[in-house]
Amino acid sequence: MQLIQSIVILSLGILLAGCEKSSEPTAESHAASAPFAAASTLTVNQALEASLPVELQQKLQDMILNPKTSSEDVLRAKQYLAARDDVQNDVRQFIQAHAQVITAQQDANPEQKIKFLKQLYVQQLDDELMGVDLIKLYGTSEMRKLIEQRDLIADQYAGEMCDWVRPILIPGSGDHDFSANSIQYTVLSDGRIRVEAVNFGEKIRIDFELDCQDERCKINDIFAPQSYKKELIEIVKHERC
Structure with missing residues (x-):
């Protein structure tokens, strides 16, 4: 000023x-x-x-x-x-x-964001990493805290399948028949990156909001199509399965 x-x-x-x-x-x-x-x-x-x-x-x-x-x-x-x-x-x-x-x-370089997401999906499609919560692993501190709180709530309902327990990066059952090379990445006007693929004939479209600093990116939110962060906040707020 x-x-x-x-x-x-x-x-x-x-x-x-x-x-x-x-x-x-x-x-x-x-x-x-x-x-x-x-x-x-x-x-x-x-x-x-x-x-x-x-x-x-x-x-x-x-x-x-x-x-x-x-x-x-x-x-x-x-x-x-x-x-x-x-x-x-x-x-x-x-x-x-x-x-x-x-x-x-x-707003980080779009190429940096796309590179991060490519690496994310290579790991997501790796069978040896099955069961690893990559969103929690690469999420911002806020996202990690929300997921940890969500997991604690899920543990309270041992043996039950909470209706919000589902794959996020690959919607559906989590199985896939597409390769990492077939995924398309698009830079949106709001800075988000759109990921698109076809899995067992069904089109996948997910928008990522990333926080990139010092050449490192973190997942701030995921839209598929609604905000995953808002969903987590509601789950933690109500503490219900």
Whole structure:
């Protein structure tokens, strides 16, 4: 915010400096130029507003409409109003660009996410790893905690099959007749990665929300099509099988 404010103040200073004349101002122009002194102290919030504060805007309009105002000050008032709009547009564009940079930094490289999911499914399709909860293994700390709490609830109903105990990465029975190489990966507009495959003639479509930092990815949520995290939260909340 301090950086943006500095840009606004600097831009206003440059733009207003361009409106100054080298001639010595008269007493009349001193009085008429008072709004410009106030304008030099604009904050970033004021610069981002759709219009100037009503009092200052009215003074500028009065200057333009007043027949006693010198043509020089009328021009300066009009130039300031135009400069104000330019500065606001520049600030908005700066903020938008800055937000895009932040989003890009937070959102890991799509190739990194896809690479992680490819490795995940290679392990999921490995018979030697059958029974390993890969979501718990590669989940965020929040996901792991929810799954652990869910497992404790399931243990309370020994011998019973809870209706929410089911495969997530490969819906259905968990069996498969497809290979890891046949899986398709698509980057979605919200940053999620869609995994698609055909298993025993049935189409599988799962969206993954991943948290990737320092070249390591964790599973934050899975949508198949509903949020798996929300499902876990409900199970833990009600503590029922």
